[in-house]
Amino acid sequence: MSRDRRIDGTGAINGLRANVLGVGDAVVMAIAGSAPGYTLAATTAVLAGAAGLASPAALLWCAIPMMGIVLAFKYLGRLDVNAGASYSWVGRALHPALGFLSGWALVVSATLFMVAGALPAGYYTLSLFSDSLAQNGTWAAVVGALWFLLMAVLVVKGVRITARAQWLMTGIEVMILLVISVAVLARGGGRETFSWSWLFDVTALGGAEGFAGVALVAAFYFWGWDVTANLSEETSNSRRSTGLGAILGVISVLALFEIVSIAVNLVMTQGDIQKNSAAVLADLGDALWPGWGGKAMVMAVMLSTIATLETTLIQVTRTLFAMGRDRTLPAAFGLTHRRWQTPWVAITAVTAVALALLFASSALGPVNTVLADAFSAIGLQITIYYSLAGFAVVVAYRRLLLKSVANAVFIGLWPLSGALFMLWVLYQSLLHLEATPLVIGLGALLAGVLPFTWYVIADSEYYTRPHARLDAAVADSMESQYGGIIGTVPTQRDGRVSDL
Template sequence: MSRDTATESRATPAAESGLGDKGLSKGTVGVLGAVVIGISCIAPAYTLTAALGPTVAEVGTQLPAIFLAGFLPMLLVALGYRELNSAMPDSGTSFTWATRAFGPWIGWMGGWGLIAATIIVLSNLAAVAVDFFYLLIAQLTGNDAIAELTRNLWVNIPTTLVFIAAACWISYRGMQTTKAFQYALVAFQLVVLTWFAVAAFSHVNNGTAFDPTPIALDWFNPMAVHSFAAFAAGVSLSIFIFWGWDVTLTMNEETTNPAKVPGRAATLTILIIMGIYMVISLAVISYAGIGETGLGAGNPENQESIFAVLAGPIMGPFAILMSLAILSSSAASLQSTLVSPARTILAMGYYKALPERFGKVSPRFMSPSTATITAGSAAAVFYVVTRLLSENALWDTITALGLMICFYYGVTALACVWYFRREAFDTVRGFFFKFLAPLVGGVILLVMFASTARDSMDPDYGSGSNIAGLGMVFILGMGVLVLGVAVMLYMRIRQPGFFKGETLKRML
């Protein structure tokens, strides 16, 4: 069979049904495996140590209420994702579903939003893993100078590239290798987080806590936040810390039941993460209070890494386990986060929204080959360039992630509403899961997108860097989306078939 004939026969399923088999390994991931990978991608140990302090600084003891407020749109969007996955289990997720609902232009940008967000965060995860790698060595050897090696670019950059390459290698070897790697690291970080929480509550109970603060119902009341600006800032932070659960959907073609397992895993992942965040936030505030001095959770000096400050007083000689847990959390998330962009790029190559070479699958490991290497290489290049330019540029781009997350989640949620518009009102269940839940969740996130875009125009937003008085966070965030439009227009000229609905049909 000629190459052209093989390509034509491969495209036939997509032409007839709108979806096609990409050659990924089937039946390799069950609900447990998908949930573990979902938790790993969110990286609770790493996320909490970076997010707790800044969020407490914004909302004080209403931290649990803010987590609940951020959890709500994530859950509503996840319910919409579950319905879309049941109808169209495809590794392209946001790209595929938005294309089927709204057409190729919006679908392409939905895929770009996911790819851009995950590639940017990959570079950040690698950087954090390297920071804690050298910190852990310093703690083990008692040589504090080793921890400072991460500030040396000519040590930091090569080490970061090694971490990214290792994550690519594991991902390239497919879901079986990924699962084996993730089970151990996720289990370890959850054990350490549980240990930390139990020890903190024990100190509170024994009267040895730094600032014992009794838990009150008011902590769960979002109306008690002192201002709407603080509430909005807190919700923006909490949305970011829930991000990553949709990795369970991008594995749908590799699960034991593509129509059901990914949706169940996504919902379970969000619920489990919510439980973890709630317990840890209560433990931290109960032990340390929200004061701005000493070990207080509101102390600006503690905000960069709250666990680095509290682990010693709470866990005693076992505090080093927390550093190891954060290292394992960021390393595990670095690898699991690669799953999403690789499979989205694979789908875009398969449906010819990107060059067809991106649709290749490794015949040995039955995993995205070119797409995985491309995602890892893009993350590596992005990290090197931004780190050499300015550390502020790197962190401002991470701050701009909120724009892309809200964009592609919101678009996908509304795609659910539009795709099921003719059947959503047939049953009560359909009305809630196919219409109301994704509509509310999608609107909330798109409002957050607009609000964040407006706020980020302020030069004081993020690191304070600006160009001609326009905040760097806005320039970077919107710049990435504009770059996506440029690439899309280029692909429209080079490969018009996708944009004409020839390879992935819109459902009218």
């Protein structure tokens, strides 16, 4: 029996429910994971402060190396269907310790993000009714906690009901953002005149140091699409569906980010963006349709925030599930509910920790201050596990990269460039970030030394008897049966090649 479907002492199958999601679900999950409405509302002012009118260019140029990481996930997912995604791939392609680092980086970044997301969920919900009430940090935390608990219940109940909720919330969110932004573009006029330099002038980003600053913000813009990989064990034909869903999802959110960013540039000055940083999208809606337009945008941001709380909870708990299954974290995380086949222990633990951090952070200061530090800290952790995935795919496919130009570009050069770009952004960020986000980001990563050391000393089989190394050449040798690296390929387990 494969290691993702074990029988416990009572005879019950312990594993995730297979073949629940399809390609369409994967695309919606990728979009919801990137949270276009929430991301634009929370970071447009930050990006504008670093890039000015060239914000669309920053997003476009940073999307290119990010797509290299998307390709890395796509091809690694064809070798190993695993809820741990980069945790499993990096551990099997590079080294188990690096695999743990990759998984831990995702766990801490996702946990921080759930705190950073729950506060705005409460804030935007309250702002629909009262601006003064929305400014109350305690009330924002309470309402955000209620939304978070509701999402936790849905995630426990199963990925099918979760996907249906995402279709509804993300569908409404994207429709509102598109209708208002496209209407602003079609109307034309405003405080600025459109220039193609907004999209293509990389020189306006302030050189290498300036570009590194906007790249860290842009990495946060796109982060979250990889939830599709964490859902691979629950997706039909996942070796194709999850990678395709991620690619289509990233392309979709890039187009949406560009449309909204250009619309904001047209109707708002850079000074207005900074002055009203918390209400950029509401102001965009009001510029088209005073009153109701702003409320519609707030609704879109609220739905986006709630939706991404759900996808982030899925991402972190599936990673914990895989790590518990491998005994690199407590084995209880690898247990699933008998009826719903979801990692209920991991969900319960993460919910408790996130809620505790949520109420602690609400006492630290205004929502915007807390979010700014959290975004930078999360960006550090994102660059680590994304870069490791980029290196892992090159190593896993090293003997096949020169078989064709397509292999060399899409599996070799592009992912490798994305990985090097992420490391460069990390280096620049360590040099220039302020103390608070550095302490949060690096401190959370260093906390992983404790479980890592504990399970190394305990002789966890993950470290002492690791799973067979990922090697695409072995899979490609069965091309006549499975279609090779461009088609569906088998997965190596325990030194043998077998189809999951």
